[in-house]
Amino acid sequence: MRILVLGAGAVGGYFGGRLVEAGRDVTFLLRPHRAAQIARQGLILESPVGNATLPVKVATDGSAAIGSDVVILACKAYDLETAIAAIEKPVQAGAVVLPLLNGLAHIDRLRRAFGQERVIGGMCQILATLSSDGTVRHLDKGARLVYGRFAEQIERQSLAVLMEKLDRIFTDVNFTAKRGEPIERSLWDKWLMLATLAAATSLMRGSIGQIMASDDGAKLIGGILAETVSVARAAGYPPSEAYLETVRRIVLEPGSPAKASLLRDIEKGGRIEGAHLIGDMLRRAQAFGLETPLLQVANCHLQVYEANLQPS
Numbered sequence: 001m002r003i004l005v006l007g008a009g010a011v012g013g014y015f016g017g018r019l020v021e022a023g024r025d026v027t028f029l030l031r032p033h034r035a036a037q038i039a040r041q042g043l044i045l046e047s048p049v050g051n052a053t054l055p056v057k058v059a060t061d062g063s064a065a066i067g068s069d070v071v072i073l074a075c076k077a078y079d080l081e082t083a084i085a086a087i088e089k090p091v092q093a094g095a096v097v098l099p100l101l102n103g104l105a106h107i108d109r110l111r112r113a114f115g116q117e118r119v120i121g122g123m124c125q126i127l128a129t130l131s132s133d134g135t136v137r138h139l140d141k142g143a144r145l146v147y148g149r150f151a152e153q154i155e156r157q158s159l160a161v162l163m164e165k166l167d168r169i170f171t172d173v174n175f176t177a178k179r180g181e182p183i184e185r186s187l188w189d190k191w192l193m194l195a196t197l198a199a200a201t202s203l204m205r206g207s208i209g210q211i212m213a214s215d216d217g218a219k220l221i222g223g224i225l226a227e228t229v230s231v232a233r234a235a236g237y238p239p240s241e242a243y244l245e246t247v248r249r250i251v252l253e254p255g256s257p258a259k260a261s262l263l264r265d266i267e268k269g270g271r272i273e274g275a276h277l278i279g280d281m282l283r284r285a286q287a288f289g290l291e292t293p294l295l296q297v298a299n300c301h302l303q304v305y306e307a308n309l310q311p312s
Helices: 010-021 032-041 077-092 105-114 151-155 160-169 184-204 208-212 217-234 241-251 261-267 274-287 293-309
Strands: 002-006 025-029 043-046 052-054 057-059 070-073 096-099 121-130 136-148 176-179
Touching (some): 002 010, 002 077, 010 025, 010 070, 010 121, 010 136, 032 057, 070 077, 077 105, 077 274, 096 105, 105 274, 121 184, 160 176, 184 208, 184 241, 184 274, 184 293, 217 293
Parallel strands (some): 002 025, 002 070, 025 057, 043 136, 136 176
Antiparallel strands (some): 043 052, 121 136
């Protein structure tokens, strides 16, 4: 099986690199600067579970990756349109897209671009960053990838052979991999947690611990969580009580240094995934007729931030 990974940042670099380390046939589709950097020094992973410097195959044009079976899409949401254009040729030639973006808006866009049978679902959980020198730094021991088909694909019994091949590809690698079907459940579970974390920490411009130390911090975070859960329930994917307890431990932990990556991007003055994480959650809430005032405030806050990024 030939795998194309779009992006060699924290997510694509780590999971793609571990696949290379396990002997899989992987090519990275990259911008010229990153491709040249990796061609020069290799793909460098620093991790508590093992460092690696890997010689990897790179390409800067999707036509060079025609014949790939799967495209692992590991870009930021605001780069989605560029990514779609970059992978168009290998997907049209038969590759199936496995996106690792947060939320669900990208699924709709990818399906419009390539068709329902060319897109499966995926999500990952990892704390990692890309250093200025090109090193992928894995910051704790956890790295988890969940992949699978959507409910209607299972009903049609489509892509069964591909999924069996992916099961083998993701066996005996240096990260946790699991097939979760229908994948909608995993996507909604992660989204409601991440949207809560992102809305709270970006709105308050502080960590979970700093928010919890304020007079009404727990009430604020709890209110945002209640709103995201209400959207997931309306969509038909209510979280289990056991999962909700896990989320509460994360987003309501006193003293926690946790911040959403969205806030870290704001602190750097960079582009953000606000529309993808919060804006789309709010849009779905409104379509269901739900009142989500805290998500409205968070979305407004992020839109103003983004407006100030535009040149005057």
